[in-house]
Amino acid sequence: MLSLKKYLTEGLIQFTILLSLMGVRLDLDSYLPSHLPSLHEIILGPTSAYTQTQFHSLRGTLDGYGVHPKSVDLDQFFTSRRLLSCVRALDRLRVPSTALDAWLVHRETDGSVSSAQTGSSRPSDNQQDLSSSGSEQGRDGQGLEELGATAPSGSSDLSKEDIDLIDILWRQDIDLGVGREDFENRQLQTENEKVWESLRDEPDTETLEPVLQVDGETGENIPQFQTVTPSDVLDSAQCPVVSDRTDRLLSPMLSDINSSLDLEEQWQDLMSLMDLQAMDVNGSSEDPLYLNLDPPLQQDIRLDEASIPGCSHSVSSDFTPNMEPFSTTESPGLQLSSQNSTDMNSTFGFTNLTGILFPSQLNSTGNITSPSTVSDPLSGLLDEALLDEISLIELALEEGFSQVQASQLQEELDSDSGLSLDSHHSPVSPSGSESSTSSCSSSSTASFSEEGAVGYSSDSELFENEESEGATGYQPQYSKICRMSSQDPSQFQHLPFLEHIGHNHTYNMVPEEPEEVQPMVESRRTQSFVDRQAGRDEQRARAMKIPFSNEKIINLPVEEFNELLTKYQLSEAQLCLVRDIRRRGKNKMAAQNCRKRKLDTILNLEQEVKRLNRERSSQLREKGENLRSLQRMKQEVEHLYHEVFSQLRDPDGQPYSPQRYALHYTINGSIVLMPRNLEGQQARRPERKDRRK
DNA sequence: CAGCATTGTCATCTT
DNA sequence: TTAAGATGACAATGC
Numbered sequence A: 001m002l003s004l005k006k007y008l009t010e011g012l013i014q015f016t017i018l019l020s021l022m023g024v025r026l027d028l029d030s031y032l033p034s035h036l037p038s039l040h041e042i043i044l045g046p047t048s049a050y051t052q053t054q055f056h057s058l059r060g061t062l063d064g065y066g067v068h069p070k071s072v073d074l075d076q077f078f079t080s081r082r083l084l085s086c087v088r089a090l091d092r093l094r095v096p097s098t099a100l101d102a103w104l105v106h107r108e109t110d111g112s113v114s115s116a117q118t119g120s121s122r123p124s125d126n127q128q129d130l131s132s133s134g135s136e137q138g139r140d141g142q143g144l145e146e147l148g149a150t151a152p153s154g155s156s157d158l159s160k161e162d163i164d165l166i167d168i169l170w171r172q173d174i175d176l177g178v179g180r181e182d183f184e185n186r187q188l189q190t191e192n193e194k195v196w197e198s199l200r201d202e203p204d205t206e207t208l209e210p211v212l213q214v215d216g217e218t219g220e221n222i223p224q225f226q227t228v229t230p231s232d233v234l235d236s237a238q239c240p241v242v243s244d245r246t247d248r249l250l251s252p253m254l255s256d257i258n259s260s261l262d263l264e265e266q267w268q269d270l271m272s273l274m275d276l277q278a279m280d281v282n283g284s285s286e287d288p289l290y291l292n293l294d295p296p297l298q299q300d301i302r303l304d305e306a307s308i309p310g311c312s313h314s315v316s317s318d319f320t321p322n323m324e325p326f327s328t329t330e331s332p333g334l335q336l337s338s339q340n341s342t343d344m345n346s347t348f349g350f351t352n353l354t355g356i357l358f359p360s361q362l363n364s365t366g367n368i369t370s371p372s373t374v375s376d377p378l379s380g381l382l383d384e385a386l387l388d389e390i391s392l393i394e395l396a397l398e399e400g401f402s403q404v405q406a407s408q409l410q411e412e413l414d415s416d417s418g419l420s421l422d423s424h425h426s427p428v429s430p431s432g433s434e435s436s437t438s439s440c441s442s443s444s445t446a447s448f449s450e451e452g453a454v455g456y457s458s459d460s461e462l463f464e465n466e467e468s469e470g471a472t473g474y475q476p477q478y479s480k481i482c483r484m485s486s487q488d489p490s491q492f493q494h495l496p497f498l499e500h501i502g503h504n505h506t507y508n509m510v511p512e513e514p515e516e517v518q519p520m521v522e523s524r525r526t527q528s529f530v531d532r533q534a535g536r537d538e539q540r541a542r543a544m545k546i547p548f549s550n551e552k553i554i555n556l557p558v559e560e561f562n563e564l565l566t567k568y569q570l571s572e573a574q575l576c577l578v579r580d581i582r583r584r585g586k587n588k589m590a591a592q593n594c595r596k597r598k599l600d601t602i603l604n605l606e607q608e609v610k611r612l613n614r615e616r617s618s619q620l621r622e623k624g625e626n627l628r629s630l631q632r633m634k635q636e637v638e639h640l641y642h643e644v645f646s647q648l649r650d651p652d653g654q655p656y657s658p659q660r661y662a663l664h665y666t667i668n669g670s671i672v673l674m675p676r677n678l679e680g681q682q683a684r685r686p687e688r689k690d691r692r693k
Numbered sequence B: 001c002a003g004c005a006t007t008g009t010c011a012t013c014t015t
Numbered sequence C: 001t002t003a004a005g006a007t008g009a010c011a012a013t014g015c
Helices: A002-022 A048-057 A072-077 A080-090 A125-130 A160-175 A181-201 A205-213 A230-236 A240-260 A263-284 A315-323 A341-347 A353-369 A377-425 A430-434 A436-451 A458-468 A478-487 A489-494 A518-543 A550-555 A558-567 A572-647 A676-682 A684-691
Strands: A661-665 A671-675
Touching: A518 A550, A518 A572, A550 A558, A550 A572, A558 A572, A572 A661, A671 A676
Parallel strands: none
Antiparallel strands: A661 A671
């Protein structure tokens, strides 16, 4: 019972973290051990729909007032991040992990992100991401602090791409949650492990700041301490980040994954969600994301009293524009303040920004410590389970592709000419036969040269050969020509009128086989065999003194065949032989056609299977790319949260403690700074009720 | 000489 | 009903 309770407790914690990723608020405090901080502080948030409204509301309003959050004037106050990191540390499960030790190897403590910090790898890609479309501030080595330097123009610093990413992230936080608790729970668990490890290894938050700058998207500074795995190799070309995360993610998650998760279904669900979100995002991509930090309306703490050191402007005036990216069009005014408990429930539906952002933060505390080593469960799963699968599939396809291609080509050629021969050009067909009595030689020749099919034209060739040689009965060569044409394409080469035909109807031959050896051997073998087979009836016909060739017996239409029989006075034995020859001849062609059809069917099925495998592989790859994109966006949103929070100052000019305060969305789209204990009392109660259904 | 592949042939069914 | 085609099964043949 005790173990069960422990299990449930841990599972609920993970589940709660998962819900936090979705912006769903859930109260797990009652389940948490006393020594752990209340999880609701980081996972608070209203329902998905609620949160979504909030997030959308963050975009669109730019008053142009105040100081931009990226102002360099705020750099000196970034020591607040230490407190923030402490809060983060408290809010995370400390799960022993041994695979994350090297995360901070390339992190420097100067608080700025520069190429030097990232070592040989790509420097501070996250800065580029934050200022993605055109903003070069990240490359100036200014670090995250500089983001707030350009106050009035700060909103413009948030490129549309950034805004779009944030928006997408926000929606996905919402949408991903429902029904995916288990899956993301495991992700969170893994990330939490990494976070704890990173925080434990780097207790100094100052050292974490640079890491915060590092872009989790590329994560190219990681490979130096990454363990190369097959999946890394396979994936590194197109997604170095994922491969970087692979080894870290795999160990903590592997067991869980193997135990219960149906990855494929999860991917399907995620992708379906992401598709919807992508469409939605496209529509909103034009809207900048603003954080509106207008003077707070709340009681306990008024952020208008907060000041940003180094900035002469008041918070209410200067900070507002900075925060506009997070405000909603519906409520441009920002309430960046803590609230009284009564106001919260009645006036606002709170979405703890930490709840929204901490998901990414949880994910990206790894970012904080080492963006490149961001432990992204999705990406990790992607790397190991998905991409490996993709790669294997592709490799398998690649291996057999040449053969497949050859067979496919052959199939196409055959389908183009082979089967159609019967219906269009076969001497047996009425159209061809009606003129074949006098010109059967020409018609047969045309059929032979045009089609070149195996069994379909063999008798045409017979016919031609027989006609050309005067229909004298048994000609040892005719079947040889027939078989040469059908079995060994190389034998066509000495036939000038067939040189332009590239068809290969040797369906019994492997395309890759050396044409010089195997086909010739095969050809000789079949030729002799066919000669004997054809020779039997020919000999019989000669023995019975049949006055016309077997070619005619077999290929003439039934009317002409009967006319031919009446033209000659044949004995009963001769008539029987002629009919048997005709029957056997037609059945031989029929058997050849039948076998060819059978083979074509098999080849078609094989092609279809391979095509479906390729399609599946492509779709899986697309899923992986989308998931990676999602992770990047989450990380960027987290960065923004940290930027905003770290720049807030109380009336004394001191940064707010992340342990005590957190940013929340309100129902009207504003962002408020709330005491954590207050939000725990007021905000999460309704949420818990909502989630228990 | 057994095993395999190819082809022809027969019986039967379908068109 | 009949001719022609389709096809499974078997045999013949060669490697």
